[in-house]
Amino acid sequence: MILIVDDTPENLISLKRVLETHNFEIDTASSGEEALKKVLRNEYVLIILDVQMPGMDGFEVAEAISGYSKAKETAIIFLSAVNTELKFITKGYLSGGLDYITKPVDMSVLLLKVKTFYRIYEQNRKLIDIQKALLDEIEFRRQAERKKDEFISIASHELKTPLTSVKGYMQLLERSIDKGDTETLKKHLGKAQVQLEKLHDLIADLLDISKIESGKLKFNKRYFYIDELLDSVIDIIHQSSPEFKIIRNGTVAREVYADEMRIEQVVINFLTNAIKYSPGTSEIHINLNNKGDKVYLGVKDFGIGIAPEQQKCVFDKFYRVEETAIHFQGLGIGLYISAEIIRRHGGEVGVKSKLDEGSEFYFLLPADSGSETD
Template sequence: MILIVDDTPENLISLKKVLERHNFEVDTAASGEEALKKVLKNEYVLIILDVQMPGMDGFEVAEAISGYSKAKETAIIFLSAVNTELKFITKGYSSGGLDYITKPVDMDILLLKVKTFYRIYEQSRKLIEIQNALLDEIEFRKQAERKKDEFISIASHELKTPLTSVKGYIQLLERNIDKGDIETVKKHLGKAQVQLEKLNELIADLLDISKIESGKLKFNKKHFVMDAMLDSVIEIINQSNPEFKIIREGKAELEIYADEMRIEQVVINFLTNAIKYSPGTSEVHIKLSADNDQIYLGVRDFGIGINEAQQKHVFDKFYRVEETAIHFQGLGIGLYISAEIIQRHGGEVGVKSILGEGSEFYFTLPLNQEKETD
């Protein structure tokens, strides 16, 4: 927008009409004081400022405007019918003006200057946008690098832990085999198997991340009943966590078209997280429902919960809730992989949580959808 400042009404009207005919948005002020009030409220690309005005003259107005952080970059063109001497033109520039036009105004020259200033303004704005985008991009590279370094450190630790445990159990096995203590051998074998399963899960997650990044995560979709798959998952979880009671709420005896193994992977991830982040509790609830369009599955725990600010990040790659990172192991990629799987099936993931009261992680999947989304 352009602001024209002149104490002569006919000058305001004529300049405003000419500029508006050339599709410029124009505002006017009849005094320096009025101009300053408008500059405080509005943003202007250009101010056309008369020098000879009662009260504050144009030079004083320009100097005042240059002191406003909001408007100090605004271009100013001075108009003057009297002060055409070099010293006055110099004063105009030193007051913050970028150009000086004498009256009577040659409208063609004024229009040319206005268009030039607008073009410079647009170019400057684009340069600023590019600069800001580059700064954001650099900051994103830095954050990504920090996350990568953090992830490598965590992954190294997480992979090393089960490997160290397996190595220890093998050494114990060697000693007990020599002694012929079969019961102890069986016990150590069972513990080593648990650690190997952990290692296998970590490696599987890393492979999934690699497939997602390279666009090679494929799905084997078919029709299956969610209820039947859920029974199988609950049986698996009960075997490894007999101390937890998994309570089902609702049914969905309908077929969906999806990759059963991948959907099972998501449900297992939700359930194992619910148990992992619920120390001191003994129940996890699974909510299952369906309508004509979609199926809903939610896993509700009564554990530590997640604060509102962190909830929007829990499905981000490598994200680990800060308060829990020290106490609970994990790579911070399970939920990211789960989100990718569900979204690639045309569904949605989400979380509802209250800090200290527990969380409900859920996903929805469309029913009767056979169109490939991967």
């Protein structure tokens, strides 16, 4: 948009009419004071500014505009019928003007200059957009590289921990065998088995990440009942965390068409996270119901909760909430994998949470996703 500033109404009307016939959007001001108010409210590509005006003259207006951060890139053309000497033209450029035209104005010359400034403005805007895109890409790549390095470090630690434990239990087993201590032998075998299961889960997650990124995560879909799946999952969770009471709310009578093993993987991930991040509690709720043509399944805990600004990131790859990363182990990829599984079924995932009150991680799954691409 162009702002024309002139205290003579005839000049405003004639300039406005000519520029509007060439499809320029025009605004006007009849004094320097009015012009400054408009510059504060609006953004202008170009200001055509009369020099000789009562009150603030054009030079004073230009100097004031140069102090506005939002108007620093705005081009100014001075128009003057009186101040045509070199010293005034020089003052115009020093005040921030990019051009100085003496009256009477040659409209063809003015139009050419206006079009030139607009073209420069458009080119500058494109360059700024390109620069911003490049900076965003660089920032994304720096952050991605940092996250990758953090993940490698965390993964190395997480994989090493169960391996070290298994190695220690194997040494203890050797001693127990030599002593013929059967009870201790069984105890050490059980603990080694737990660590091997952890190692298996970590490796499975890493393989899933690789499959997701290479587009090779396959699904074997069939019809099954979510309620029956939950029976199996709850049994699994009770074996590893018998102290937690899992309460089921609602039911879904119809079958869903999906990869049962992968959906089970998601539910187990939600439940194990709920237990992990709910120290000092002993109850988890599973909420299940129909939402139109989709099935809603939510796992609600009463644990530490998640801050609002972090909730949008919890399904990102390698994301770990900083405060919890210190206290809780994990690779930060379980929720990412879960989200990818649900999204590739044509569903959606989300979380509802309040700090210190708990979280409900949920998914909405199409009951019949047979038309989705496997």
